[in-house]
Amino acid sequence: MLIFGLAGGVLVTLLQWTEFHFLVLEHSVAIYGALIAILFAGAGLWLGTRLLAPRERIVEIAVPAVPTSRFDADDNVRERLGITRRELEILKLVARGLSNREIGATLFVSENTVKTHCSRAFDKLGARRRTEAVQRSRELGLLS
Amino acid sequence: MLIFGLAGGVLVTLLQWTEFHFLVLEHSVAIYGALIAILFAGAGLWLGTRLLAPRERIVEIAVPAVPTSRFDADDNVRERLGITRRELEILKLVARGLSNREIGATLFVSENTVKTHCSRAFDKLGARRRTEAVQRSRELGLLS
DNA sequence: GGAGAAATCATACGCAAGGATGACGCGGGG
DNA sequence: CCCCGCGTCATCCTTGCGTATGATTTCTCC
Numbered sequence: 001m002l003i004f005g006l007a008g009g010v011l012v013t014l015l016q017w018t019e020f021h022f023l024v025l026e027h028s029v030a031i032y033g034a035l036i037a038i039l040f041a042g043a044g045l046w047l048g049t050r051l052l053a054p055r056e057r058i059v060e061i062a063v064p065a066v067p068t069s070r071f072d073a074d075d076n077v078r079e080r081l082g083i084t085r086r087e088l089e090i091l092k093l094v095a096r097g098l099s100n101r102e103i104g105a106t107l108f109v110s111e112n113t114v115k116t117h118c119s120r121a122f123d124k125l126g127a128r129r130r131t132e133a134v135q136r137s138r139e140l141g142l143l144s
Numbered sequence: 145m146l147i148f149g150l151a152g153g154v155l156v157t158l159l160q161w162t163e164f165h166f167l168v169l170e171h172s173v174a175i176y177g178a179l180i181a182i183l184f185a186g187a188g189l190w191l192g193t194r195l196l197a198p199r200e201r202i203v204e205i206a207v208p209a210v211p212t213s214r215f216d217a218d219d220n221v222r223e224r225l226g227i228t229r230r231e232l233e234i235l236k237l238v239a240r241g242l243s244n245r246e247i248g249a250t251l252f253v254s255e256n257t258v259k260t261h262c263s264r265a266f267d268k269l270g271a272r273r274r275t276e277a278v279q280r281s282r283e284l285g286l287l288s
Numbered sequence: 289g290g291a292g293a294a295a296t297c298a299t300a301c302g303c304a305a306g307g308a309t310g311a312c313g314c315g316g317g318g
Numbered sequence: 319c320c321c322c323g324c325g326t327c328a329t330c331c332t333t334g335c336g337t338a339t340g341a342t343t344t345c346t347c348c
Contacts, residue, residue, distance in 0.1 A: 086325065097276030100305070112327050119306065129334085130305075131274055132241030228294065244335070257296050263337060273304085274335075289348105296343075304335070312326080318319100 074142050081140070087121040088142060090114060095134045095143050218286050225284070231265040232286060234258060239278045239287050 078088050093103045100118065104111040118130065125140075127133035137143050222232050237247045244262065248255040262274065269284075271277035281287050 084324065094275060095279065097271065097273055097279040099273060109325085110327055112329090113325075115306070116326080119308090122306080127241065128306085129241060129243055131238060131278060134275060134278065135239065135241035230295065253295085254297055256298060259336070260296080262335085266336080272336080291346100291348080293346080294344085296341100298341080299339090301337085302335105303337100304333105306333075307331085309329085311328080314324085314326100316322090318321080 074144065077140050077142055081124050081142075083121055083124050083142075087117045087124075090117045091121050091133065091137055092143060094118065094130050095137065218288070221284050221286055225268050225286075227265055227268050227286075231261045231268075234261045235265050235277065235281055236287060238262065238274050239281065 074088070078085070083091075089107070090103055093106060098106065100114040101111050103114045107114075118133075122128065122130070122133050125133050125136045127136050134143075218232070222229070227235075233251070234247055237250060242250065244258045245255050247258045251258075262277075266272065266274070266277050269277050269280045271280050278287075
């Protein structure tokens with residue numbers, strides 16, 4: 001800002017000096033203006049690259065390097081959330097896109113039981129919909 | 145570039161016109177030059193920020209990162225399945241666990257519209273439930 | 289300029305899902 | 319022994335979801 005102000009002052013002085021030389025020529029004002037334009041366009045460009053360039057954009061690169069031997073890691077998460085094994089079992093089937101009825105048929109229990117487990121699991125996950133529960137489970141690493 | 149060229153032409157014309165008005169005044173050249181200076185300084189600054197690609201700093205972040213190296217591949221998959229951009233947009237929100245009502249509020253459309261898009265998308269995916277649609281989408285690489 | 293795709297919205301119906309509540313049996317610790 | 323966590327099942331009720339159908343608008347393409 002200070003530099004810019006100083007430049008302004010210098011320019012005004014320069015301006016006072018140069019106008020006497022240029023005014024005697026025809027079309028001098030056009031040339032004069034063009035010179036000013038070029039000069040300040042350059043100055044602006046320079047300033048733009050100098051002052052605003054350090055803007056860095058952080059780019060996230062997906063690193064495949066997360067095999068993270070999670071064979072029982074989800075079990076820890078499960079315990080921490082107070083989710084029972086049965087509830088997690090049902091959650092996995094929910095994440096597969098099965099309906100409550102299909103889950104019941106798969107696990108040989110009634111649809112009501114599935115609903116009960118779902119309700120409790122959703123409650124512990126802070127989810128109100130099964131899709132939300134799936135999303136939360138993924139974030140928490142509950143699902144492989 | 146075209147816009148910049150046009151702006152240049154307009155400026156030259158404006159320059160020709162204004163000089164006759166300003167030349168009769170004392171110090172008019174100074175004001176004129178200052179205007180040009182400010183204008184082109186701004187232009188240069190704008191160009192500087194616009195043309196110079198923001199330097200990117202690559203930061204490696206451990207991300208669940210499905211091994212699938214697809215950057216725009218989902219667009220190909222989308223086309224292949226005949227799923228429209230809007231439908232995919234809604235699918236992504238479905239995968240986030242949002243309800244139809246919330247999706248509508250997010251995209252500023254009615255819940256009915258969301259339902260329509262969902263139905264068509266589910267149909268194209270061969271899914272009958274939203275959870276199933278999410279699962280299918282993940283398998284097909286439709287979702288990041 | 290008309291055909292068609294896409295997006296938007298509405299209405300209505302049926303079913304799935306979710307919540308609340310109660311109950312029963314089983315197993316393990318206090 | 320009795321309590322408690324867990325899994326199981328049921329009923330009632332509300333809400334959300336999915337489908338069908340029709341309409342309008344906008345855009346693109348021929």
